[in-house]
Amino acid sequence: xxxxxxxxxxxxxxxxxxxxxxxxxxxxxxxxxxxxxxxxxxxxxxxxxxxxxxxxxxxxxxxxxxxxxxxxxxxxxxxxxxxxxxxxxxxxxxxxxxxxxxxxxxxxxxxxxxxxxxxxxxxxxxxxxxxxxxxxxxxxxxxxxxxxxxxxxxxxxxxxxxxxxxxxxxxxxxxxxxxxxxxxxxxxxxxxxxxxxxxxxxxxxxxxxxxxxxxxxxxxxxxxxxxxxxxxxxxxxxxxxxxxxxxxxxxxxxxxxxxxxxxxxxxxxxxxxxxxxxxxxxxxxxxxxxxxxxxxxxxxxxxxxxxxxxxxxxxxxxxxxxxxxxxxxxxxxxxxxxxxxxxxxxxxxxxxxxxxxxxxxxxxxxxxxxxxxxxxxxxxxxxxxxxxxxxxxxxxxxxxxxxxxxxxxxxxxxxxxxxxxxxxxxxxxxxxxxxxxxxxxxxxxxxxxx
Numbered sequence: 362x363x364x365x366x367x368x369x370x371x372x373x374x375x376x377x378x379x380x381x382x383x384x385x386x387x388x389x390x391x392x393x394x395x396x397x398x399x400x401x402x403x404x405x406x407x408x409x410x411x412x413x414x415x416x417x418x419x420x421x422x423x424x425x426x427x428x429x430x431x432x433x434x435x436x437x438x439x440x441x442x443x444x445x446x447x448x449x450x451x452x453x454x455x456x457x458x459x460x461x462x463x464x465x466x467x468x469x470x471x472x473x474x475x476x477x478x479x480x481x482x483x484x485x486x487x488x489x490x491x492x493x494x495x496x497x498x499x500x501x502x503x504x505x506x507x508x509x510x511x512x513x514x515x516x517x518x519x520x521x522x523x524x525x526x527x528x529x530x531x532x533x534x535x536x537x538x539x540x541x542x543x544x545x546x547x548x549x550x551x552x553x554x555x556x557x558x559x560x561x562x563x564x565x566x567x568x569x570x571x572x573x574x575x576x577x578x579x580x581x582x583x584x585x586x587x588x589x590x591x592x593x594x595x596x597x598x599x600x601x602x603x604x605x606x607x608x609x610x611x612x613x614x615x616x617x618x619x620x621x622x623x624x625x626x627x628x629x630x631x632x633x634x635x636x637x638x639x640x641x642x643x644x645x646x647x648x649x650x651x652x653x654x655x656x657x658x659x660x661x662x663x664x665x666x667x668x669x670x671x672x673x674x675x676x677x678x679x680x681x682x683x684x685x686x687x688x689x690x691x692x693x694x695x696x697x698x699x700x701x702x703x704x705x706x707x708x709x710x711x712x713x714x715x716x717x718x719x720x721x722x723x724x725x726x727x728x729x730x731x732x733x734x735x736x737x738x739x740x741x742x743x744x745x746x747x748x749x750x751x752x753x754x755x756x757x758x759x760x761x762x763x764x765x766x767x768x769x770x771x772x773x774x775x776x777x778x779x780x781x782x783x784x785x786x787x788x789x790x791x792x793x794x795x796x797x798x799x800x801x802x803x804x805x806x807x808x809x810x811x
Contacts, residue, residue: 364390367479367492369471369631372401374662374675374682375498376458381683383463390490391458392471392481400454402500402664403672406521409450410443411544414524415705417442418551422707429531432553436529439552443524472632476656493658496682497638497646498675499631501624501664506536510597517597517618520545530554530617534602536594538565540704542621543577547707550584557613559592559604570716572731573765576749577710580767583747584707626665643668650693651685652678660685669700699782703772708734708748711775714763714782720753725762728754730811734768737804745769750808752778752788759787764808770801777802 365387368375379391398405417439421432459466467490469483479495481488503519511517518526520541533549535542538560550556558581565588566574581588592606602613626645633640637656639647645668646654646661653660660682663675677697684692701713720727734740734748748768755762764778781791788809796803 362390362488362490364388364465364490364492366390366494366496367471367490368392368496368498369479370401370498370500370663370665371399371454371458372498372500372663372675373403373672374678375496376400376454377676377679378496378498378662378682379458379464380461381679383461385687387463389464390467390492391464392467392469392479394468394470396468397451399451399458401672401675404450404454405447406524408672410447410524411520411548412705413443413446414439415544415548415551415707418548419707421553422551429529429553433529436552437527440524440527470630472630473635473638474632476636477658494686495659497631497654497659497661497665498663499627499665501670502627502629503620504623504625505620506594506622508536508594508596511618511620514597514599514618516600516616517620519620523617523619526617532613532616533557533619534559534613534616535619535621536602537621537623538562538588538590539621539623540702541623542619543581543706544704545619545621546581546586547584547705550586551707555585555587557587557589557616559594559602560588560590561593563591565590568716569712570718570751570765573710573712573716573749573751573767576767577706580706580708580747624664624670628665650695651690652681652694653685671700671702674700699779701775701779703775705772706767708745708767708769709771710765710767711771712763712765713775713779714761715753716763716765717751717753720755720762726756727762728756728811730754730808732804732808734804736807737768737801739799739801739803740769742799743769743801750804752808752811754788754809754811759789760785761788761791761809768801768804774802774805777805 366382367390368379369392371393379389382389421435458464467481469481471479471481474480477491479490533554533556535558538558546556546558592604595603602618638654641647646666648661648666662678664670703711717729730752732750735746740746751765753763761782791805792809
């Protein structure tokens, strides 16, 4: 079976590319190995379900001192709503592709036979495909550390299996004090779980400025989340997690265990050894600035080739590939900058650009501005005055080098700052901007009044 293009993986970049190519008259084969993953990680087991649960968790938190049984019922209802949402989006994504006459959706595990040949093993046998253009969009998977007792243990979860539980864990131990671990810590603490986070390193959130890390830690303490630094998970025995801290052995009993130490590129079983595709030292697919691999005619998009494993960068990968194919490569990785990030804590933490520490290390002469979230009137309207806003400005050019926002609606506000940075606008543009009132965004007037 010969196609104009083969796309392996139904994620954000791949599905968007499939539609674009099909609308150009290209015959496209879109391959997905798991019928529960149509549409990709984001809508099925990532961003959308977790943020739906974050929202429900915050609503449950507002109930105050109610019984654990009441919280259990709220959690079960939230899981049901999450499942309905993902099922709807999954079907919608499938139909959008399957109903396109130029797209053939194939169920099965794809592996390369050569640079331009792929075989798909499905329930009805093996199909051989070929195309001049092949795109790898297989995403990433949870890193499972070599801790005795974590494999095949029903009490040990990754983010996917934890969100599949319809019973709220009374106790939750999280291995990993990074952004994924913290998001789930706040999520489950909001529902009513007693949450303990184990961070193996000696510094909490080492990539953040200390004032921002301390502000986040303050919110963790307010949420009842326990954090142990220098705490290394040693082994799991059923629902008991053994860990060491500063030379002392400890254990957490009767607990669900979440492993949140990072993700890695999902290249297992792809048969890349049968191609000229190369991997980086980190196991990512090696690509050039147009996302083309070392094998001519093979591109990679999304988590499988990127250190920035976000849905929105996967969508931007589509733009890069499309530009390479149809617009003489006018847009490439070199043009991508100022990518914002957000972790949905309570309140959310978002940042873009350089931190104060990074800016000083790079030799910039800077002005640093800070604003307590409680100084923004709308924070009190929303009942969430906790947090801290921070901006880093280059004294010479007056341009914004970076910003860190720990406040309600941070996930929205950060995009305003990114836009100003992308336009190379001086910070005074935001300082003098006329915002609606009352909003969290208007706090940027005061943040940039330096």
